[in-house]
Amino acid sequence: MYTQRVSLEPIRYVLYGITERKTMANCRRCAIHGGHAFCVRRVPVFAALDDKELSHVASHIHQRTYQKGDILFLEGEPLHALIIIHTGSVKAYKTTPDGREQILYLFQTGDFLGEQNLFENHNASYTVEALENVITCAFSRDSFQALLLEHPVIAIKTIEELSKRIAQLENTLKSLGVRSVDGRIAALLMDYAERFGAIVPEGVLIQLPLSREGIANQLGITRETVSRKLSRMENGGVIRTVGSKRILILDRQTLETTANQMNAI
Amino acid sequence: MYTQRVSLEPIRYVLYGITERKTMANCRRCAIHGGHAFCVRRVPVFAALDDKELSHVASHIHQRTYQKGDILFLEGEPLHALIIIHTGSVKAYKTTPDGREQILYLFQTGDFLGEQNLFENHNASYTVEALENVITCAFSRDSFQALLLEHPVIAIKTIEELSKRIAQLENTLKSLGVRSVDGRIAALLMDYAERFGAIVPEGVLIQLPLSREGIANQLGITRETVSRKLSRMENGGVIRTVGSKRILILDRQTLETTANQMNAI
DNA sequence: GAAAAACTGTGATTCAAGTCAAATCATCTA
DNA sequence: TAGATGATTTGACTTGAATCACAGTTTTTC
Numbered sequence: 001m002y003t004q005r006v007s008l009e010p011i012r013y014v015l016y017g018i019t020e021r022k023t024m025a026n027c028r029r030c031a032i033h034g035g036h037a038f039c040v041r042r043v044p045v046f047a048a049l050d051d052k053e054l055s056h057v058a059s060h061i062h063q064r065t066y067q068k069g070d071i072l073f074l075e076g077e078p079l080h081a082l083i084i085i086h087t088g089s090v091k092a093y094k095t096t097p098d099g100r101e102q103i104l105y106l107f108q109t110g111d112f113l114g115e116q117n118l119f120e121n122h123n124a125s126y127t128v129e130a131l132e133n134v135i136t137c138a139f140s141r142d143s144f145q146a147l148l149l150e151h152p153v154i155a156i157k158t159i160e161e162l163s164k165r166i167a168q169l170e171n172t173l174k175s176l177g178v179r180s181v182d183g184r185i186a187a188l189l190m191d192y193a194e195r196f197g198a199i200v201p202e203g204v205l206i207q208l209p210l211s212r213e214g215i216a217n218q219l220g221i222t223r224e225t226v227s228r229k230l231s232r233m234e235n236g237g238v239i240r241t242v243g244s245k246r247i248l249i250l251d252r253q254t255l256e257t258t259a260n261q262m263n264a265i
Numbered sequence: 266m267y268t269q270r271v272s273l274e275p276i277r278y279v280l281y282g283i284t285e286r287k288t289m290a291n292c293r294r295c296a297i298h299g300g301h302a303f304c305v306r307r308v309p310v311f312a313a314l315d316d317k318e319l320s321h322v323a324s325h326i327h328q329r330t331y332q333k334g335d336i337l338f339l340e341g342e343p344l345h346a347l348i349i350i351h352t353g354s355v356k357a358y359k360t361t362p363d364g365r366e367q368i369l370y371l372f373q374t375g376d377f378l379g380e381q382n383l384f385e386n387h388n389a390s391y392t393v394e395a396l397e398n399v400i401t402c403a404f405s406r407d408s409f410q411a412l413l414l415e416h417p418v419i420a421i422k423t424i425e426e427l428s429k430r431i432a433q434l435e436n437t438l439k440s441l442g443v444r445s446v447d448g449r450i451a452a453l454l455m456d457y458a459e460r461f462g463a464i465v466p467e468g469v470l471i472q473l474p475l476s477r478e479g480i481a482n483q484l485g486i487t488r489e490t491v492s493r494k495l496s497r498m499e500n501g502g503v504i505r506t507v508g509s510k511r512i513l514i515l516d517r518q519t520l521e522t523t524a525n526q527m528n529a530i
Numbered sequence: 531g532a533a534a535a536a537c538t539g540t541g542a543t544t545c546a547a548g549t550c551a552a553a554t555c556a557t558c559t560a
Numbered sequence: 561t562a563g564a565t566g567a568t569t570t571g572a573c574t575t576g577a578a579t580c581a582c583a584g585t586t587t588t589t590c
Contacts, residue, residue, distance in 0.1 A: 094439045095524045102442035104435055125432050148421060155420030156413060162380035162427040167390050169434040172371055174359045176441040177367035177485030181547070214570065220442030225547060227569050241378035242554065246570065260362045446577070477538060490577060492539050509538065509586065 040137070041111045043084050053151070065135050072128040072136065073114075079124045081138040084116045089136030089209055092126045093217065099230045102219040104169075106131075106209055108195070115162065118144055131209055176220055178235040184219045185229050185258035189239070193249055204249040205242065212244075289384040305402070307375045308349050310422045318416070325408040330346030330400050337393040337401065341430050344382040344389045346403040350374055357391045360484065368483040369434075371396075371474055373460070380427065381410055396474055417455060441485055449484045451524035454504070458514055470507065477509075 025132070040058050049057065049112050066072060071080055075094060089108045093101040104126055107113055116122055148155045159182050175187050189206065197204040208215075212230075216223040230247070233239045238255055240248040249255060305323050306312050313324065328351065330336060342358060350372050357370040357378065369391055381387055383406050387488055415422045440452050454471065462469040473480075477495075478488040495511055497511070499505045504519055505513040514520060 009581080039385065094435065096439060096443050098443070100443070102439045102462065104438060115424070116432055118424075118428075122428075122432075125435055132337055145421075148424075149417045152414045152417045152420055155417055155424065156410075159380075159383070159413075159420065161432065162424065163383075165386075166427065166434065167381055167387075168433060169391055169438060170359065173369060173434065173438055173441065174361060174367045176438065177482075178361050178363070178365070222548060223548085224570085228547090229570070386574060476536095488588090489540085489579085490536080496539070 040084075043112055043152075043153055044052050045112065045161055048153045049065060049151070053068075058138070058145075061137045061139055061159065063135060063137055066130040067134065068130055068132050070130045070134075072134075073124050075124055075127045076144060077116050080141045081114060082112055082118060082141070082144050084112045084137040084139065085109055086135040086137050089131045090128050091131055092128045093216070094126050101127075101217050103214065103222065105216075106195075108242070109139075112161075115158065151208065159232065181219070181221055181225060182229060182258055183260075184221070185215075185226070186255045188215065188219060189247065189249065189255055190259055192247075195254075197249070200248070202240075202248060202250060203252065206247045208245050208247060268373045268425065295342075308375065308377055309375075309420055310379050310426055313418045313422060314416070318368075322404070322412065326404055328402055328404045331395040331398065332467065333393045335399075337395065337399075338389050338527050340380075340389055340391050345408070346379060347377055347383060347404040347409050349377045349404065351400040351402050354396045355393050355399060356396055356475070356479070357393045366392075367485065368480050371460075377426075380423065382406070386425050395427055406424060445485055446484070446490060447494060447523055448484070448525075449521050450480075450491070450498075451480045453480065453484060454512065454514065454520055455524055457512075458517075459480075462514070465513070467505075467513060467515060471512045471514065473510050473512060496520045 030051070040054055046054065046057060052190075060167075065086075072083070072090060078137060085107050087109055091103050092105040092107065092110070092113065093099050093103045105113075108130075113126070113128065116125060145218075148158070175184055185253075192206045192208065193204045196209055197206045199205075210218065211223075212226045213223040216226045219226070230239065230241065234241055236254075238249070238251045238258075240250055242248055285330060287369045294326065297437070305319050306314075311319065311322060319425075327346075330370060331353075337348070350373055355378075356368050356371045357372065358366040360366050360367045367461075370378075378387070381390060394499070401466070413423070423511055440449055443449070457471045457473065461474055461508075462471045464470075475483065476488075477491045481488040481491045495506065496506065498520075499506055503516045504513055
């Protein structure tokens with residue numbers, strides 16, 4: 001059985017080494033005790049700060065918890081804080097005029113969001129919904145601005161993070177612009193494997209963050225098509241579904257090829 | 266005849282007022298005389314600097330000219346400068362494994378690019394090609410970094426600009442994720458109208474920056490489909506093509522509706 | 531200004547993904 | 561654990577964009 005290896009924590013442990021996870025453990029503990037220093041340090045943007053500065057930052061943080069399915073904020077709402085995902089994961093999406101949702105990002109522990117609202121009076125450009133129980137740390141706009149002016153290093157880090165996000169969006173855009181749905185699904189599975197996968201003897205086991213419908217909303221296709229394509233991949237021996245919430249990648253090579261050739265069968 | 270009203274300069278004049286254009290004229294003049302102060306000021310990021318700082322910035326700039334069709338840089342190449350479009354326009358695209366190009370951005374006079382390469386040693390994430398004769402001002406990575414540390418205000422401006430670009434990408438993503446091709450074309454025309462359109466008595470006249478094939482590559486569809494959809498819109502009285510490089514929007518209302526309902530005919 | 535080259539439009543056909551409908555499977559709850 | 565509920569899979573059919581082919585048009589080049 002795979003079930004014992006499958007919770008999110010050991011998965012990232014396996015793939016990325018333990019440093020992140022260790023910090024996470026501390027962070028969780030520190031949160032229970034009311035402090036935020038470690039929580040803040042987990043955010044790349046604040047990595048350059050020393051302990052004193054960190055605790056100053058931490059003192060401006062407000063924590064909130066959400067249940068699975070709760071909306072953190074709605075597209076169009078004013079938002080005056082930088083939000084850090086302390087525990088859990090969320091999806092960020094825009095609703096199209098015909099009612100579908102286009103998922104733009106999946107954010108996990110340590111990611112931050114709301115950066116575009118920190119300077120001008122922009123409203124949220126997407127809706128954010130908890131995929132599981134979530135704890136967030138919110139950092140007010142004013143505090144963040146003051147911090148930036150004091151510590152240009154943080155500004156530079158922020159620019160780097162935004163640049164990364166841009167690069168990621170550009171890639172998603174390229175892959176949506178490409179016709180083949182097979183290619184998109186393969187690329188999505190590769191991405192999930194990195195972010196939600198655990199190495200097991202047979203291959204990489206992915207703990208899916210979204211339902212079939214969620215995947216469809218991320219790829220701009222229908223849930224039926226997702227089902228059919230996955231079935232086909234399973235028949236072809238490329239993947240094996242484990243229940244409906246897990247997928248085991250058996251043939252990484254073929255998946256990669258499919259993702260790259262874009263015009264696959 | 267529309268031809269007299271159609272060059273890019275008066276177009277933006279009509280829609281956005283003359284301040285930008287005036288600066289542009291100065292900038293062009295200043296470039297001829299070897300200075301760059303005005304050129305630099307046109308870039309929002311540097312707007313907060315005073316004259317002395319501006320001329321310091323300008324002293325680090327290298328100018329280059331390109332012919333229509335020239336490649337400014339290729340996806341994957343190392344790039345160590347921030348590039349400002351001084352005159353002209355360019356397209357930025359990624360090449361998909363099957364040889365198609367997915368256009369990500371059209372940059373015009375005053376836009377900057379290459380920001381993601383300013384900190385880490387990232388390579389260019391897209392290829393940039395001149396759509397007409399282009400003059401660029403390049404600003405070396407080292408100078409820019411030094412400037413950021415000295416002037417946190419510039420860092421903040423940069424973050425704002427990047428946030429805007431992210432918002433734009435997110436919108437493009439949403440529209441590609443949506444199925445209807447009619448919707449995408451309508452949305453593209455609305456976007457072009459704002460950026461490349463002039464108000465004329467009959468409606469808005471767009472000077473197309475790209476060929477049918479270019480439009481197709483921006484929308485992730487084929488050039489034949491673009492042709493057919495435009496023909497249909499013309500038959501429906503929504504637009505009128507003026508030669509093959511211009512489109513006159515007659516019925517903005519219908520266009521808007523089509524762009525929004527996403528499931529149009 | 532004529533020839534060449536590149537771009538554009540249109541028809542016929544194909545095919546992949548969408549839609550609608552129903553059956554099966556998984557999971558949650560009492 | 562059984563039943564209820566919701567999610568997933570599968571099938572049949574439809575639709576709309578891609579592909580292929582070619583004619584017409586515009587733009588470039590010499």
